[in-house]
Amino acid sequence: xxxxxxxxxxxxxxxxxxxxxxxxxxxxxxxxxxxxxxxxxxxxxxxxxxxxxxxxxxxxxxxxxxxxxxxxxxxxxxxxxxxxxxxxxxxxxxxxxxxxxxxxxxxxxxxxxxxxxxxxxxxxxxxxxxxxxxxxxxxxxxxxxxxxxxxxxxxxxxxxxxxxxxxxxxxxxxxxxxxxxxxxxxxxxxxxxxxxxxxxxxxxxxxxxxxxxxxxxxxxxxxxxxxxxxxxxxxxxxxxxxxxxxxxxxxxxxxxxxxxxxxxxxxxxxxxxxxxxxxxxxxxxxxxxxxxxxxxxxxxxxxxxxxxxxxxxxxxxxxxxxxxxxxxxxxxxxxxxxxxxxxxxxxxxxxxxxxxxxxxxxxxxxxxxxxxxxxxxxxxxxxxxxxxxxxxxxxxxxxxxxxxxxxxxx
Amino acid sequence: xxxxxxxxxxxxxxxxxxxxxxxxxxxxxxxxxxxxxxxxxxxxxxxxxxxxxxxxxxxxxxxxxxxxxxxxxxxxxxxxxxxxxxxxxxxxxxxxxxxxxxxxxxxxxxxxxxxxxxxxxxxxxxxxxxxxxxxxxxxxxxxxxxxxxxxxxxxxxxxxxxxxxxxxxxxxxxxxxxxxxxxxxxxxxxxxxxxxxxxxxxxxxxxxxxxxxxxxxxxxxxxxxxxxxxxxxxxxxxxxxxxxxxxxxxxxxxxxxxxxxxxxxxxxxxxxxxxxxxxxxxxxxxxxxxxxxxxxxxxxxxxxxxxxxxxxxxxxxxxxxxxxxxxxxxxxxxxxxxxxxxxxxxxxxxxxxxxxxxxxxxxxxxxxxxxxxxxxxxxxxxxxxxxxxxxxxxxxxxxxxxxxxxxxxx
Numbered sequence: 001x002x003x004x005x006x007x008x009x010x011x012x013x014x015x016x017x018x019x020x021x022x023x024x025x026x027x028x029x030x031x032x033x034x035x036x037x038x039x040x041x042x043x044x045x046x047x048x049x050x051x052x053x054x055x056x057x058x059x060x061x062x063x064x065x066x067x068x069x070x071x072x073x074x075x076x077x078x079x080x081x082x083x084x085x086x087x088x089x090x091x092x093x094x095x096x097x098x099x100x101x102x103x104x105x106x107x108x109x110x111x112x113x114x115x116x117x118x119x120x121x122x123x124x125x126x127x128x129x130x131x132x133x134x135x136x137x138x139x140x141x142x143x144x145x146x147x148x149x150x151x152x153x154x155x156x157x158x159x160x161x162x163x164x165x166x167x168x169x170x171x172x173x174x175x176x177x178x179x180x181x182x183x184x185x186x187x188x189x190x191x192x193x194x195x196x197x198x199x200x201x202x203x204x205x206x207x208x209x210x211x212x213x214x215x216x217x218x219x220x221x222x223x224x225x226x227x228x229x230x231x232x233x234x235x236x237x238x239x240x241x242x243x244x245x246x247x248x249x250x251x252x253x254x255x256x257x258x259x260x261x262x263x264x265x266x267x268x269x270x271x272x273x274x275x276x277x278x279x280x281x282x283x284x285x286x287x288x289x290x291x292x293x294x295x296x297x298x299x300x301x302x303x304x305x306x307x308x309x310x311x312x313x314x315x316x317x318x319x320x321x322x323x324x325x326x327x328x329x330x331x332x333x334x335x336x337x338x339x340x341x342x343x344x345x346x347x348x349x350x351x352x353x354x355x356x357x358x359x360x361x362x363x364x365x366x367x368x369x370x371x372x373x374x375x376x377x378x379x380x381x382x383x384x385x386x387x388x389x390x391x392x393x394x395x396x397x398x399x400x401x402x403x404x405x406x407x408x409x410x
Numbered sequence: 411x412x413x414x415x416x417x418x419x420x421x422x423x424x425x426x427x428x429x430x431x432x433x434x435x436x437x438x439x440x441x442x443x444x445x446x447x448x449x450x451x452x453x454x455x456x457x458x459x460x461x462x463x464x465x466x467x468x469x470x471x472x473x474x475x476x477x478x479x480x481x482x483x484x485x486x487x488x489x490x491x492x493x494x495x496x497x498x499x500x501x502x503x504x505x506x507x508x509x510x511x512x513x514x515x516x517x518x519x520x521x522x523x524x525x526x527x528x529x530x531x532x533x534x535x536x537x538x539x540x541x542x543x544x545x546x547x548x549x550x551x552x553x554x555x556x557x558x559x560x561x562x563x564x565x566x567x568x569x570x571x572x573x574x575x576x577x578x579x580x581x582x583x584x585x586x587x588x589x590x591x592x593x594x595x596x597x598x599x600x601x602x603x604x605x606x607x608x609x610x611x612x613x614x615x616x617x618x619x620x621x622x623x624x625x626x627x628x629x630x631x632x633x634x635x636x637x638x639x640x641x642x643x644x645x646x647x648x649x650x651x652x653x654x655x656x657x658x659x660x661x662x663x664x665x666x667x668x669x670x671x672x673x674x675x676x677x678x679x680x681x682x683x684x685x686x687x688x689x690x691x692x693x694x695x696x697x698x699x700x701x702x703x704x705x706x707x708x709x710x711x712x713x714x715x716x717x718x719x720x721x722x723x724x725x726x727x728x729x730x731x732x733x734x735x736x737x738x739x740x741x742x743x744x745x746x747x748x749x750x751x752x753x754x755x756x757x758x759x760x761x762x763x764x765x766x767x768x769x770x771x772x773x774x775x776x777x778x779x780x781x782x783x784x785x786x787x788x789x790x791x792x793x794x795x796x797x798x799x800x801x802x803x804x805x806x807x808x809x810x811x812x813x814x815x816x817x818x819x820x
Contacts, residue, residue, distance in 0.1 A: 262679065
């Protein structure tokens, strides 16, 4: 059985958190200088682990194992949310590097091994799952041309050029090369903690729908325009949003979640009636029927608002990702490894967050494993996981990988 | 009677609109490069009109009349709202320059005259009425130290230094020097147009209260945090804002207006539950009792929200300006001049917008005059006024100034 080195793993995680450190977390948006620097450092760690590392034309860092024999691909992402946590994504990538080292150092595992990837921009600074989409062949050159940074509008082409990745070939999956794909991640929620379990074996990844909802009013002076004749896009947005919260609460399933993460009024000055307003809406559920029901509520409210006026509303679909079921044999391997290292202390559970595994699953069998998030917190610099849980998780992950590869060798 | 030159006035207005032109309007925020450049150009036009021009330590451009005799101060502002109109503020300043030329060219007016000011930052990029407050002695050095740009946080000190105005003396009003202050402005509303009048004689300027309302939640992952345990600052803001709109509609007077011009959710990403949210609220009315009633509604809703939770709300008062009555003799002079040049086509009316005149009125008798806004539009690049109305307004303004100064000479 491969034996991971917990201290070596933790040291790598801490070193990685130096790139873009923000308070106790990390601010490392995709293709920021800190992100680019961290990719080069990661490539050097992959080389040190005995892999042949390269960074491809979309920013994916991939460490390939020389020689023949069955291979398991492992990975996650190393970009972060704005002012995000130190483990979200990174932990899964460095688990891969640590497992690669453990396989290299175990003579019983000669002839099988792991390869490791950091997929670019899982966190959607330019496009959700940019790197994994590229790898599975779901990102065209035209898509790249059309993509811009969600915050400052920088074209993706410009960011790639500035990062030094433009013009490089983009890595593409060869399904014959891999037994499958395995991804580890922090849970990002509080289920493991509240159930006092240390390992989560993921059964499926929730579907996510994302929308931009835009209201068009008439910009005018906030003092001289009488209330009855105003067409205030901000008022329209607030009324719409308030109604949506109430209707979603009535239509949702027990695990549904919905969030308005951004509201923008234009031009955004205290003495000007907003002429345009937009909000970013996202909702998630594991059940396709519930997803369809929530989308129906949204469409109905849009239709009613456009009928009643005074500000027209338009909806743009930003993403519509269905739920993804994880490979059954991979779930069994993870469960068996968890039962060895944490007997009775693991559970099967859905993922309430999206992950690169749902994209890679389009071309390879895929599995996922969770470790607990303290207080269920993530997407915030205070995100953390007990060090003992981080180390335990990596050992379970290595053991599961060995089980999957041994089964493939037979 | 002074005779203004309409073509010369229009040419100046059009030249001024070149500084920061945006579509058919102007984008010239205070102390932007375009704003600074326009102040130097304005000073040169004042010199050409026979005034001694200087720019003071807060960015006020002041043209002083050499010699003795009664003086009337005229002015307004030349900074603009973001993507604002070409006449808002600027017209009143260039009326002053044109009237100065008309007085200079009329031998009957020897011994009296006008002085002209462009007050810095009427539009609140740093502080409402920054320049006029400085002129009347209501802006301390500590106030300047503490002031920052409302959009990007640039310290005012830094902006003054970059503009080349830091270290210059700040002009201060000498009440003995002036008969009073007269300001012309576009109406910015639709009352003149709907009543088919070409001149408005302002009776009073409305009071304005401005607030920042801040909600504190808990930032977390938008997929993995179940709805019942969320503390979403954005949801709290939307509910509060929706309730406020309804309660204000019930408590307001016939001419009350209220506006939420900006909403900000932090960190503002689609997959993060907002941990903090803020909105800028402003309301206006000519009646002190109505202003107090609206503030009471706000305070009551804040108290209820803090009692019910889950996100605490805090209110910061940004401004609390009472209504200002215009000088009675100045109203009469403007009315008499309007009756000569536009018989039956003028009206007395309150100003629904704030103006530098309300600040200068703290130290000098003050009057104001309006010309119509096409469609009542302002604070938008499409803002406009019929050229004939612009020229007529300047002639009325010059005539009223002559009447006020002749009365002072007797």
